[in-house]
Amino acid sequence: MTQSREISLSVPVLARVEGEGALDLEVHGGHIETLRLRIFEPPRLFEKFLEGREYQEVPDMVARICGICPVAYQMSAVQAIEGIFGLAPDPWVRAMRRVFYCGEWIQSHSLHIHLLAAPDFLGYGSVAEMARAHPDTVRRGLALQALGNEIIRLFGGRSVHPVGARVGGFHRAPSRAEVAALQEQVGAALPGAEALVAWTASLNLPNDAQDFVSVALRHPDEYPMNEGRIVSSGGLDIPISDYEAHFVEHQEPHSTALYASLEGRPYLVGPLARLNLNLDRLHTPVREALGRTGIAFPSRNMFHSIVARAAEIHHALLEVTRLLEDYSAPEAPFAPATPRSGTGHGCTEAPRGLLWHRYDLDAAGQVRHARIVPPTSQNQARIEADLRRSLETLGLERDDEALRQQAEMVIRNYDPCISCATHFLTVRVGRR
Amino acid sequence: MSPVRILGIGSPFAGDDLGWRLAEALERAGLPRHFPAGMVHITLCDRPGSLLLPAMRGADLAILLDAMRSGAPPGTLRRLDMLELDDSAGLLSSHGFGVAAALALGRALEELPPRVLIYGTETGHAPSLPPLSDLVAILWPAIIGDIQASLDGLRMPYVPLFGGLEGATVVEPRGAPGEHHQGGHHPAQGAEVQVLNEVPEGSLPTEFRCQ
Numbered sequence: 001m002t003q004s005r006e007i008s009l010s011v012p013v014l015a016r017v018e019g020e021g022a023l024d025l026e027v028h029g030g031h032i033e034t035l036r037l038r039i040f041e042p043p044r045l046f047e048k049f050l051e052g053r054e055y056q057e058v059p060d061m062v063a064r065i066c067g068i069c070p071v072a073y074q075m076s077a078v079q080a081i082e083g084i085f086g087l088a089p090d091p092w093v094r095a096m097r098r099v100f101y102c103g104e105w106i107q108s109h110s111l112h113i114h115l116l117a118a119p120d121f122l123g124y125g126s127v128a129e130m131a132r133a134h135p136d137t138v139r140r141g142l143a144l145q146a147l148g149n150e151i152i153r154l155f156g157g158r159s160v161h162p163v164g165a166r167v168g169g170f171h172r173a174p175s176r177a178e179v180a181a182l183q184e185q186v187g188a189a190l191p192g193a194e195a196l197v198a199w200t201a202s203l204n205l206p207n208d209a210q211d212f213v214s215v216a217l218r219h220p221d222e223y224p225m226n227e228g229r230i231v232s233s234g235g236l237d238i239p240i241s242d243y244e245a246h247f248v249e250h251q252e253p254h255s256t257a258l259y260a261s262l263e264g265r266p267y268l269v270g271p272l273a274r275l276n277l278n279l280d281r282l283h284t285p286v287r288e289a290l291g292r293t294g295i296a297f298p299s300r301n302m303f304h305s306i307v308a309r310a311a312e313i314h315h316a317l318l319e320v321t322r323l324l325e326d327y328s329a330p331e332a333p334f335a336p337a338t339p340r341s342g343t344g345h346g347c348t349e350a351p352r353g354l355l356w357h358r359y360d361l362d363a364a365g366q367v368r369h370a371r372i373v374p375p376t377s378q379n380q381a382r383i384e385a386d387l388r389r390s391l392e393t394l395g396l397e398r399d400d401e402a403l404r405q406q407a408e409m410v411i412r413n414y415d416p417c418i419s420c421a422t423h424f425l426t427v428r429v430g431r432r
Numbered sequence: 433m434s435p436v437r438i439l440g441i442g443s444p445f446a447g448d449d450l451g452w453r454l455a456e457a458l459e460r461a462g463l464p465r466h467f468p469a470g471m472v473h474i475t476l477c478d479r480p481g482s483l484l485l486p487a488m489r490g491a492d493l494a495i496l497l498d499a500m501r502s503g504a505p506p507g508t509l510r511r512l513d514m515l516e517l518d519d520s521a522g523l524l525s526s527h528g529f530g531v532a533a534a535l536a537l538g539r540a541l542e543e544l545p546p547r548v549l550i551y552g553t554e555t556g557h558a559p560s561l562p563p564l565s566d567l568v569a570i571l572w573p574a575i576i577g578d579i580q581a582s583l584d585g586l587r588m589p590y591v592p593l594f595g596g597l598e599g600a601t602v603v604e605p606r607g608a609p610g611e612h613h614q615g616g617h618h619p620a621q622g623a624e625v626q627v628l629n630e631v632p633e634g635s636l637p638t639e640f641r642c643q
Contacts, residue, residue, distance in 0.1 A: 067443075067479050115482060115529060115537075128536035135541055142482060149483070160478050 023387075023407055027396050035388050036252075037380060037411070047370045055081050055167055055339060055365035062357075062372070063161045068111070068417055071104040071152060072350030073372075074165040075226055076357040080346030081167050084361050085337050092330045093169040094226070095323045100155040100165070101225050101348070102316035102323075107148025107159070108351035109271070109309040112415045113200060114141020117306050120409045121203040137199075140192055144313065147189050151320065154182060169334030179327045186320050193314040194289050200310040201293035205303040210389065212300070212382060213265060214273035217349050223281040223315055224274060224349050231277055232262065233298070240347035243356050249373065257377040266381035269353025270414065271308035272299065283318040286311050302386060305413055339365025350375050352415055376416045383414050433490040434473035436579050437545075438463070441498040441531055443479050450553055451497040452476045457568045458497075463575065472579060481529035485538045491545040493582040495575060498531055500552030507554060507562040509570055514539070514548035549578055 026034035046065050050058060062077045063070035075097060082089065089097065114137065115127045124130035131138040149159035154174050156162020164170050174182075215236070217228035231237045238246060249258040261267070276298035279287065290297060290311055295304060339361065346357040353375030360369040390410045391403060398406075440455025442448045455474050464472040477487060488494040500510060514535055531550075538544040551571060 067481075111482065111529075126533070126536070128533065128540045131537055131540035138537070138541060142485065145482065146486060159483075160480075 023411075025391070025403070025407075030396055032388055032392060032396065035384055035391075037384050037387065047372055050359075050367045050370040053367050055337070055361060055367065058359070058367065059165045059167065060161075060163055063163070063165075065372070065374075066417060067160050068108050069104055069350045069352065069355075070161050071101055071156070071165070072348055072355045073357075074162070075101055075348045076346035076350075076355045076372075077359070078165060078167050078346070079227065079348065080344035080357045080359045081361065081365075082337070082344075083346070084342040084344035084359065085167070085340060085365075087168060087335060087337050089169060090330075090335060092173075093334065096155060096170065096173075096333075097165075097226055099151060099320050099323050100170075102320045103148045103151025103155075105148070105225075105316045105351050106313050107145045107152065108415075109313050110141050110144035110148060112351075113196070113306055113309050113313075114138055114145075116412055116415065118203070120412060121205060121306070140196070144189060144193065144196075147185055150185065151182065154178060166334055168337050169332075171333065173329040173333035175329060176327060179324055183321065183324050183327075186317055186324075190314075190317050190321070193310075193317050194285065196310040197286070197289040197307065197314055198293060200307045201295055203306065205301070205306070207301060208303060208390065208393070209300040210302060210386065212302075212385075213262060213267040214276045214298070215262060215267045215269050215354060215378075216274040216277045217347065217354065218278060219281065221281070223278055223283075223312075223319070226348050228347075228349075230347065230354070232267065233273075233276060234262075236262070240356065241345045243345070243347065243373075244358075247356075247373075247378075249377070257380055258373075259381045260373065260378040261381060266385050267378070268302075268382050269375045269378045270305065271312055271351070271353075272302065272305040273353060274349060275308040275311060282311065282315055285318065286315045289314060302410075302413055305415075309415075337365075339363065352376060352379070352417055354378060374417070376414075379414050379416065383411060383416065386410055386414075434470055435492040436467070436472040436495070436582065437488055437491045437493070438472065438474045438495045438497065438575070439480075439484070439487060440474070440476045441480065441484075441496055442476075448499060450499045450555060453564055454497045454551075454553070454567060454571060457564055458571065458575070461568060461572065463572070466576060467579065467583075471583075480531075480534065482534055482537060484531060484534040485541075485543055488538070488545050488548070489543065492547065493579065494545045494548045495578060496531060496548065496550045497571075498550060498552055499555045501555060502552070504554045507567070509567060510550075510552045510554070511574065512550045512552060514544065514550065547582055551575070 022038040024034060024036040024038065025032065046062065050061060053061065058077050058081060059074045062073035065073050118134075118137065118141075119125065119127055119130045122130055122134065124133070127138060152159045152162055155170055156164040157172075164172060214233040216231065217224035217240075218231040218237075219225075219228035222228075229237055230240055230243060236246065247260055247262050248264075249260050251258055267273075275282075279290075279297055282290070290307070293307060295307060297304070341361055341363040343358065343360050346359075348355055354373075355375055356373040358369075358371040359367055362368050387407055387410050390406060394402065394406045396403070438455060438458065440451040440453075442451040455476055459474045464474060466472070475487065477484065480487060484496075502508075502510070504510070535544065535548065551574070553567060
């Protein structure tokens, strides 16, 4: 006789996952029979919304896909469209786009480290609870997040869904005085960011080495952000235009987010994958700070993602410092574009990993077709593989609450951005 | 930095724009002009998350307009004091870190304005909400009263500029000097969760009354 029970838990801590997710777990004879992470992602609708739109509208429209990583969507889009038009960004535009993007990494990673992930590792149910015992830690996170937002606002006009980016560059160049004020703030934040690397490494992180394939961009001489080739820890090394030849998306009935696979296998994108594949591209002080943690990178422990995020905040602040040195505003903050038809690809490193776009434009620059592959859907199969393994390691005989906590911690560790909808994660456990 | 901030909370998407529409309607109706320039500022916040804290920083009074789901009939308007809010208050969030979480964080860090009020409007499925103008008609006097009470508490005289009040009469602050509150929490007036209108179950409300 089969004994099955259904439990629905609505959990306040699930406010620490962006958007809606549900986890279905079926355990049979002590083994996981079914494990489904059900998530909902909006970009599929955006792809249709974009059809028929003028190319100038695209950066503002795709910025609306996510409130946390709008810059990433804008940067992948302009790269693809400029590729079609044969428009190469000048050195000022290229450098300032990188600064703009650094702002997003800083704010997104700070948010995740302090407000979303740290309560897991310090043993609190919510960040408000943690803030009473660790107020300075939370304040540091909020201050770094605010600095990241300030950088985005300087170039984007506002920090959420910025409107400053355009095909060819920016609508406006910040003044020297504005940049000088920002440089001062960045300089003041640097020691804290370096200390953050050590702080994350000192957390009580589970020791859980796993076998996974890392995928990230790689650039000849920079830590990857706005451009590069797609590489993997398995030896893949392709131009971004070849993405569709190697990466396949498929649909599962339980999720509106597509599952992506590389040569038929799950893979990891995001800070840990990026760091694992680009250690030699980090600024020296970041490499040294990582070295002092005693953690050997490349790491196979997914929980080292939080250390990778801290390292990337440190790197981004150093990068902003470097790029804004001797700043002067250009005569024009953008290059004019002349539309032409064609297919273009854009791929940049969003805070959560590879964000790949493809656009087909007609001769007037109108979008005929768009395809957007966000990082969270690329990580979905990997999260499920990790969940399966982590829950079995924990012990499936543990009570539902213990399983739920472990599952949530594993999911949160990927910082999934499951935008929109509500914010409840329901865990259903069926036991037979 | 305006001492009174009115923040419309929401998103331009997914029908979660009620807080925005109410804030815009109050702006259009001229609520800030009811007070001296710079005293009252209305802002729209797009799923602010923890950014709600800097948006309120330095204010003496913050009034949040947000959608709410508490089981009451759609259109029910509730006025909550921050002191009464906990994680189960039912404020809707279309993003991971909602208003309730941000306020709880602000409280833990002792970084909230002395007074935070939330006007929550119970949402249902369109088109079950009452007309925006009906909601504004209820909000208008309630919010004017909140602001006036708060400014009185801070002994800030103000000149009503228009809107049913008598010309440019200077309204003197109430209360004796010794009753002046500086920072910290307001006295027990926080312990109130007020339903401003009653909406009969299952019917579209056409009239409201303030309690």
